[in-house]
Amino acid sequence: MKTLAELQAIRDRMKDTVNLRSGSGSIRAVVGMATCGIAAGARPVLAALVEEVSRLGLTDKVTVTQTGCIGICRYEPIVEVYEADKEKVTYVKMTAEKARRIAEEHLQGGKVVEEYTIGAVENA
Amino acid sequence: MKELSLNILDIAKNSVKAKATQIEIVIDEQNDWRRLTIRDNGCGMPPEMVATVTDPFTTSRTTRPVGMGLPLLKLAAEQTGGTLSVKSSQGVDHGTEVTATFAMNHLDCVPLGDYAGTMVTLIQGSPDIDFSFTYRRASGEINLETAQMREILGDVPLDTPEVLAWVYESLTAPE
Numbered sequence: 001m002k003t004l005a006e007l008q009a010i011r012d013r014m015k016d017t018v019n020l021r022s023g024s025g026s027i028r029a030v031v032g033m034a035t036c037g038i039a040a041g042a043r044p045v046l047a048a049l050v051e052e053v054s055r056l057g058l059t060d061k062v063t064v065t066q067t068g069c070i071g072i073c074r075y076e077p078i079v080e081v082y083e084a085d086k087e088k089v090t091y092v093k094m095t096a097e098k099a100r101r102i103a104e105e106h107l108q109g110g111k112v113v114e115e116y117t118i119g120a121v122e123n124a
Numbered sequence: 125m126k127e128l129s130l131n132i133l134d135i136a137k138n139s140v141k142a143k144a145t146q147i148e149i150v151i152d153e154q155n156d157w158r159r160l161t162i163r164d165n166g167c168g169m170p171p172e173m174v175a176t177v178t179d180p181f182t183t184s185r186t187t188r189p190v191g192m193g194l195p196l197l198k199l200a201a202e203q204t205g206g207t208l209s210v211k212s213s214q215g216v217d218h219g220t221e222v223t224a225t226f227a228m229n230h231l232d233c234v235p236l237g238d239y240a241g242t243m244v245t246l247i248q249g250s251p252d253i254d255f256s257f258t259y260r261r262a263s264g265e266i267n268l269e270t271a272q273m274r275e276i277l278g279d280v281p282l283d284t285p286e287v288l289a290w291v292y293e294s295l296t297a298p299e
Contacts, residue, residue: 007276007290014280033249034185035193038134039125043238043245050248054285066249068141071187 025063027107028082029053033066036073041095045077048096052103062107075118081106090118125196127237128160128226134193135162135222136246141184142166142220146254147246151236153261157206158226158236168214177210197224204230240295243268244288251282257295268295 031037031046046066053062070078075092079099082088089112091102098116105111114120125131132149139147144166152159169177176182178198183191198208206225213219226233243257247270254274259266268291270282280287 004272004276007273007287010284010286010290011277011280014284014286015278033133033137033245035134035191035196038130038137039192039196043130043133043241046245046248047241050285050288059285064248066245068137069185069187073188 025059025061026084027062029062029064029107030067030080030082031064032068032070032076032078032080034069036069037076037078040076042077044096045079045094045099048099049079049103052100053107056103056108058103058107072118075121091116092118092121125200125234127235128158128200129237129239129242131193131197131200131224132160132162132239133242133245135197136164136242137249138193139164139166139220140246140250140253142168144219144253146256148256149243149258151239151259153228156227156229158228158233160224160226161221163219163221165219168218168220169212170214174210174212178208194222197222200224200234201226203232204228240292243295244292247291248283248288266295 029049031042031049033042033046046064049064053059053064070080072078072092077094079091079094079102080088081091089106091098091113094116102113102116105113125134136147136149139162142164144164146165148161148163150161152161173182178194180190180192180195183189185191194208194210201208201224204227206227208222208224211221239257239259243255246255254271255268256270257268273282273287277287
C-alpha cells in the first residue's frame with residue numbers, strides 16, 4: 001500500500017539533487033501518442049523507454065517526451081530520436097523489446113539500430 | 125482499442141491539446157453499468173463542432189483529415205447498449221466533458237484494463253497538469269490527485285521515474 005509518506009521520502013531523497021528539471025538532456029526521444037500510436041501499442045513502448053533510461057542512469061542525458069500524430073500512422077508505434085548536430089532518427093513499428101535495445105545501443109552506446117529505422121522497414 | 129484504459133488515454137490527450145490545466149477522470153461502476161467521465165478546463169469547442177465531433181471526419185488536427193478518438197469511444201459504448209455524450213463550452217466556464225456508459229455484463233464490453241498505466245503515461249507527458257483520477261465501485265474507491273502530490277513533492281517533477289513508479293503502485297495496490 002503506497003502512502004503519502006513514501007512520496008515525502010522520495011522528495012527528501014531527491015531535493016538535494018542539482019538537476020531536478022528534466023528537459024536539459026542532449027538527446028530527446030519522442031514517442032508518438034496519438035490515437036494511431038495508442039491503438040498500435042505505444043503505451044508499453046513509452047513505459048519501457050522511461051524505465052530503461054532510468055535503469056541505465058541516462059536521465060541527465062536523455063529526455064523522453066510524447067507527441068501527437070506524426071503523419072505516418074501505419075508505422076506506429078514510432079519513436080523519433082533527436083540529438084544536436086546529428087540527423088533525426090525515426091524508429092517505426094516499435095515494441096517494448098525494441099525500445100529496450102534502442103535505449104542501450106543508441107541512447108547509451110551512440111549507435112543507431114538501423115534495422116528498426118523507417119529507412120530499413122520501408123525498403124524491406 | 126483493446127481496453128478502455130487506452131480510450132481514456134486517447135481522449136484525455138484531447139484535453140491536453142485543448143490546453144487544459146485540470147483534467148478529471150472518473151470511472152463509476154454500479155449495478156453492472158460503468159460510467160466514464162473525462163472533464164477538462166481546456167479551450168472547449170464551438171457548438172458546430174460539438175454537433176459533429178463524433179464523426180471520424182471531424183478533427184482539429186492537420187496531419188490527417190480524420191480523428192478517430194471519439195468515434196472509437198462511441199463505438200465501444202454503443203456496442204454494449206451504452207451512450208456517449210459530449211458537452212463543451214468556450215465562454216467563461218470553458219471546458220469539455222465527455223461521458224460514456226457501458227453495460228458491463230454485455231458480451232461486447234471491453235475490459236477496463238490498465239488504468240494505472242494510462243495515468244502514468246498522462247502524468248509523464250504532462251507533469252504540470254492537475255490530474256484527478258477516481259475509480260469507484262462496490263468494493264471501494266481509488267483516488268489520485270496530482271495537485272496533492274505536488275504539495276508534498278515541492279520541486280521534484282512528477283515525471284521523475286520514482287514518482288511515476290509510486291503512482292503506478294498506488295493505483296494497482298490491492299484494496
